[in-house]
Amino acid sequence: DTSDLSVISKKTSLSIEEIITLHTSVSYKVYAVGFSPGFAYMGDIPEALKCARLSTPRKRVPKGAVAIADRQTAVYPSESPGGWNLLGVTAFDMLLHSREHSESRLKVGDVVKFVSITEQKYKAELQAEL
Numbered sequence: 001d002t003s004d005l006s007v008i009s010k011k012t013s014l015s016i017e018e019i020i021t022l023h024t025s026v027s028y029k030v031y032a033v034g035f036s037p038g039f040a041y042m043g044d045i046p047e048a049l050k051c052a053r054l055s056t057p058r059k060r061v062p063k064g065a066v067a068i069a070d071r072q073t074a075v076y077p078s079e080s081p082g083g084w085n086l087l088g089v090t091a092f093d094m095l096l097h098s099r100e101h102s103e104s105r106l107k108v109g110d111v112v113k114f115v116s117i118t119e120q121k122y123k124a125e126l127q128a129e130l
């Protein structure tokens with residue numbers, strides 16, 4: 001499963017629909033890029049969504065996982081360990097790839113707006129990225 005929506009719902013007393021609506025209702029500023037190449041720390045999420053990191057990080061978070069922790073949100077650019085609460089996944093590749101190297105699509109100061117999509121649209125976008 002690539003979502004902690006039921007856990008986030010319990011932590012915040014918000015419905016799953018409210019969580020999605022709140023997360024997609026604002027634009028986020030990229031504050032820093034680090035942890036792993038392309039991992040952009042963005043904020044601030046709405047106060048009502050504020051969630052502490054997991055007490056025990058996962059050994060594996062899938063590439064494209066959209067996550068929240070404290071007052072920040074991020075997308076895991078590649079599979080890695082991680083301790084953030086997962087909202088879902090995106091097919092959008094957070095890294096620009098060339099023959100020589102990969103670099104972050106996002107830079108400090110960029111503004112990001114998340115959009116909720118259906119699983120069918122996600123699968124279509126994932127195919128388009130391949």
